[in-house]
Amino acid sequence: MPMTALADVFTKSVRTVALSTPIAVAGLMAAAVPVSAQSVLKVVPHADLRNIDPIWTTAYITRNHGYLVFDTLFALDENLEVQPQMAAGHEVSEDGLTYTITLRDELAFHDGSDVTAEDVVASIERWGARDGMGQKLMRVTESLEAKDEKTVVLTLSEPYGLVLQSLGKISSNVPFIMPKRLAETDPNTQIEEVIGSGPFRFVEDEWQPGNQVVYEKFEEYVPRDEPASYAAGGKVANVDRVEWRYIPDAATASQALLAGEVDYYEQPVVDLLPMIQSDPAINVETVDPLGTQGVIRFNFKYPPFDDKKARQAAMWAVQQADYMYSIIGDPQYFEEFCGAYFMCGGPYETDIGSEALREKDIEKAKALLEESGYDGREVLILDPTDIPVAHGQSLVTAQALRDIGMNVRLVAMDWATMTSRRAVRDAPEDGGWNIFPTWWLAADQLNPITNISVAASGDSAWFGWPENQKIEDLRNAFARETDAEKQKAIVEELQAELYDFVPYIPTGQYYQPTAFRDNVKGVLEAPVPFFWNISVE
Amino acid sequence: MYVYILRRLLATIPIMGLVAVFVFMLLHLSPGDPAVIIAGDFANEEQVDKIREALGLNDPLHVQFGRWLIDLLQGDMGESIYSGMPVTELIGQRVEPTLMLTLCTMVIAISLAIPLGVIAAWKVGTWIDRAVMTLAVFGFSVPVFVIGYLLILGGSRTLGWFPVQGYTSIFESIPGFLSHITLPALTLGAVYMALIARMTRATMLEVLNEDYVRTAYAKGLATRKVLVKHALKNAMVPISTTIGLGVALLIGGVVVTESVFAIPGLGRLTVDAVLRTDYPVIQGVILVFSFTYVLLNLLIDLTYVLFDPRIRY
Numbered sequence: 001m002p003m004t005a006l007a008d009v010f011t012k013s014v015r016t017v018a019l020s021t022p023i024a025v026a027g028l029m030a031a032a033v034p035v036s037a038q039s040v041l042k043v044v045p046h047a048d049l050r051n052i053d054p055i056w057t058t059a060y061i062t063r064n065h066g067y068l069v070f071d072t073l074f075a076l077d078e079n080l081e082v083q084p085q086m087a088a089g090h091e092v093s094e095d096g097l098t099y100t101i102t103l104r105d106e107l108a109f110h111d112g113s114d115v116t117a118e119d120v121v122a123s124i125e126r127w128g129a130r131d132g133m134g135q136k137l138m139r140v141t142e143s144l145e146a147k148d149e150k151t152v153v154l155t156l157s158e159p160y161g162l163v164l165q166s167l168g169k170i171s172s173n174v175p176f177i178m179p180k181r182l183a184e185t186d187p188n189t190q191i192e193e194v195i196g197s198g199p200f201r202f203v204e205d206e207w208q209p210g211n212q213v214v215y216e217k218f219e220e221y222v223p224r225d226e227p228a229s230y231a232a233g234g235k236v237a238n239v240d241r242v243e244w245r246y247i248p249d250a251a252t253a254s255q256a257l258l259a260g261e262v263d264y265y266e267q268p269v270v271d272l273l274p275m276i277q278s279d280p281a282i283n284v285e286t287v288d289p290l291g292t293q294g295v296i297r298f299n300f301k302y303p304p305f306d307d308k309k310a311r312q313a314a315m316w317a318v319q320q321a322d323y324m325y326s327i328i329g330d331p332q333y334f335e336e337f338c339g340a341y342f343m344c345g346g347p348y349e350t351d352i353g354s355e356a357l358r359e360k361d362i363e364k365a366k367a368l369l370e371e372s373g374y375d376g377r378e379v380l381i382l383d384p385t386d387i388p389v390a391h392g393q394s395l396v397t398a399q400a401l402r403d404i405g406m407n408v409r410l411v412a413m414d415w416a417t418m419t420s421r422r423a424v425r426d427a428p429e430d431g432g433w434n435i436f437p438t439w440w441l442a443a444d445q446l447n448p449i450t451n452i453s454v455a456a457s458g459d460s461a462w463f464g465w466p467e468n469q470k471i472e473d474l475r476n477a478f479a480r481e482t483d484a485e486k487q488k489a490i491v492e493e494l495q496a497e498l499y500d501f502v503p504y505i506p507t508g509q510y511y512q513p514t515a516f517r518d519n520v521k522g523v524l525e526a527p528v529p530f531f532w533n534i535s536v537e
Numbered sequence: 538m539y540v541y542i543l544r545r546l547l548a549t550i551p552i553m554g555l556v557a558v559f560v561f562m563l564l565h566l567s568p569g570d571p572a573v574i575i576a577g578d579f580a581n582e583e584q585v586d587k588i589r590e591a592l593g594l595n596d597p598l599h600v601q602f603g604r605w606l607i608d609l610l611q612g613d614m615g616e617s618i619y620s621g622m623p624v625t626e627l628i629g630q631r632v633e634p635t636l637m638l639t640l641c642t643m644v645i646a647i648s649l650a651i652p653l654g655v656i657a658a659w660k661v662g663t664w665i666d667r668a669v670m671t672l673a674v675f676g677f678s679v680p681v682f683v684i685g686y687l688l689i690l691g692g693s694r695t696l697g698w699f700p701v702q703g704y705t706s707i708f709e710s711i712p713g714f715l716s717h718i719t720l721p722a723l724t725l726g727a728v729y730m731a732l733i734a735r736m737t738r739a740t741m742l743e744v745l746n747e748d749y750v751r752t753a754y755a756k757g758l759a760t761r762k763v764l765v766k767h768a769l770k771n772a773m774v775p776i777s778t779t780i781g782l783g784v785a786l787l788i789g790g791v792v793v794t795e796s797v798f799a800i801p802g803l804g805r806l807t808v809d810a811v812l813r814t815d816y817p818v819i820q821g822v823i824l825v826f827s828f829t830y831v832l833l834n835l836l837i838d839l840t841y842v843l844f845d846p847r848i849r850y
Contacts, residue, residue: 050617050620050813051575051619051620052620052621056575058579059577130579172577172579173579188584188587188588190621192621209617209619209620209809210805210806210809211799211805248799248805248809249797251686251797252701252702252798252799255689255694255702256701256703261702415812416574416812416813417569419574420568420570420574420814423573423585460581463578
């Protein structure tokens with residue numbers, strides 16, 4: 001029997017079973033009616049949506065969910081300039097201390113209530129309690145008040161150059177605007193309801209953690225007139241439903257895209273791209289033009305990396321190409337070399353001081369290590385084997401350090417365990433660590449304030465807890481400076497100090513491709529996957 | 538017999554109690570702090586501590602255990618640390634796919650493996666026997682995910698008969714259900730089928746050498762009758778034990794199969810929860826799994842009566 005005939009027999013027998021079963025027929029009819037009338041974008045997201053509160057967690061998946069449901073006061077455009085989004089406009093007083101922000105008309109929440117200045121104030125305050133940049137803004141904020149229904153007044157205690165950059169922050173935590181009743185939730189407790197004023201509505205009934213998340217077009221949303229550009233401009237929902245279907249297995253997700261079961265695969269594995277690209281109906285594009293930065297972080301509390309010379313030795317012992325070939329492989333998706341701590345292609349790109357990273361010099365590294373007084377003690381590198389990007393960085397670092405004579409032990413674990421272990425401040429032999437690998441999206445690394453891996457405020461700094469007053473002074477000077485050219489000069493001075501101090505090794509800049517079928521039109525180029533502007537044919 | 542069943546059911550209580558204590562201790566003593574994971578990269582120690590406090594993780598272990606146990610006795614398994622959804626609701630969402638996958642797998646596996654095992658024993662030493670045993674070795678040795686990928690490649694991509702992934706509830710659409718469940722059930726069934734076929738063959742071989750089988754043949758009974766009515770019935774006790782024990786194997790395979798075919802079942806829920814140290818969810822699913830396993834063992838013990846009238850409870 002030919003295969004098609006066999007398939008027919010199968011289909012027919014299946015149909016017979018179905019038609020003889022009233023429940024199935026009723027089910028089929030019920031399912032057919034709404035779906036046929038709707039346009040649906042089926043997406044395989046990079047992770048499962050576990051938390052619905054984008055202020056409570058910094059997880060990128062929750063941030064992406066946030067952008068569908070919530071709106072922001074200001075937003076970053078593709079020129080990396082901050083534009084008004086929910087704000088109609090703003091005025092700054094002559095002394096630069098008072099910002100008066102007016103809200104657009106026709107802003108409404110998904111529960112039907114209007115967006116008011118009070119909602120904005122409560123939302124900014126909650127975000128300011130959690131987010132690093134928000135906390136900095138709150139420190140210089142004298143008052144934040146709702147002057148009337150549509151006007152918010154922010155008064156500063158001292159000049160601050162990053163007010164709009166903070167309120168228009170594009171990555172986690174994004175200052176999303178929620179109704180006051182939700183924004184009054186303790187910042188350390190998750191909100192219990194998802195009500196935003198964004199272009200899509202969260203369909204709570206259809207949310208199945210570990211499986212699917214569904215968003216429906218919010219008909220009352222009024223987009224801005226400007227064309228969409230990064231997070232700014234008109235957020236026009238061109239599909240009725242966006243369905244996130246979490247498929248944990250990369251091979252299965254690729255096959256589902258090839259079979260047309262899904263339309264958009266956010267982060268396909270580079271190894272499987274040749275298979276996906278073999279189908280001409282699938283586009284593979286680097287949607288995020290800014291990319292991602294690999295990071296090798298030291299623990300500054302314990303030898304040997306409490307000594308600057310040991311960190312410099314490590315930097316001379318490695319080169320970015322080794323990392324990139326190990327974790328990405330295809331040179332089409334990474335920069336040959338990027339010496340900028342604040343990303344290549346960003347507004348603060350410079351390669352000042354990056355010689356150690358550009359060239360590998362084992363002899364120099366050995367000499368520096370000796371100068372540091374390294375006594376042969378064991379160096380613990382945390383190795384999250386379930387995340388290829390992190391695992392590859394650990395392996396490359398371990399080999400490079402062994403090459404210069406360090407006694408290295410890789411400690412294999414899963415990512416969740418690593419995120420707990422890196423917070424441990426005890427000595428490496430007592431459950432602590434010396435080195436851990438991670439990565440940051442460029443959107444987080446673009447300037448000295450959002451790039452928390454350069455912060456050097458000691459115990460209150462990011463894991464590893466480096467302390468360097470000069471770096472902190474330069475970061476504060478950058479935040480206070482309102483002149484863009486002067487900010488650039490500060491960054492150059494800062495980067496020279498960073499290469500001397502080595503808070504971490506930037507292991508390279510790489511780009512994550514996204515794959516989507518050719519029935520998907522209007523995918524925006526942006527550091528965050530946005531789902532407005534997209535239509536499905 | 539009813540007294541026996543009641544006694545066995547009562548015996549599950551201390552067993553479940555032990556499982557509960559063991560699971561709780563194991564989870565809380567293993568590394569991984571959900572508060573740190575939730576707090577993310579930007580949080581300071583004070584914030585992490587506040588989250589820990591909000592989740593009740595700062596209390597001494599026995600207090601946490603007591604709280605969990607009291608809630609559990611009232612039918613409340615707590616809430617997921619991450620999604621905030623009740624564990625009972627999460628498990629409820631996931632029971633059907635896993636139950637259906639396991640049932641379909643058992644139906645396919647048992648209905649294929651027992652006849653294959655019987656035929657292999659009947660035709661022992663011939664090419665039929667060797668072919669069945671080769672298949673069994675293949676099913677047993679090839680990892681579940683490889684079989685899954687091969688079936689996706691063949692059944693979905695090349696022939697286009699079945700969808701690559703996902704699940705449709707049987708209550709929503711029977712054709713949808715059947716098309717979604719076939720490949721996963723075959724995948725998961727491979728190892729199970731191999732196990733049952735080998736066991737059936739081995740026990741049948743033993744039984745076929747018994748005197749009463751020879752007598753049956755001597756009486757002039759048809760081969761089919763001898764094999765099915767006389768030999769197989771007596772071979773069923775060890776076979777049903779294998780079927781029961783094999784369910785443990787299935788539970789392990791379910792996790793992989795559900796991941797490969799993106800089926801939102803209990804296996805995936807367990808893996809996701811373990812990777813994030815979502816304590817209440819892990820505790821909940823392990824309790825459900827062990828309870829099912831204990832019940833299943835009881836069920837298997839009861840089926841012995843059907844096959845061997847000498848057994849009395």
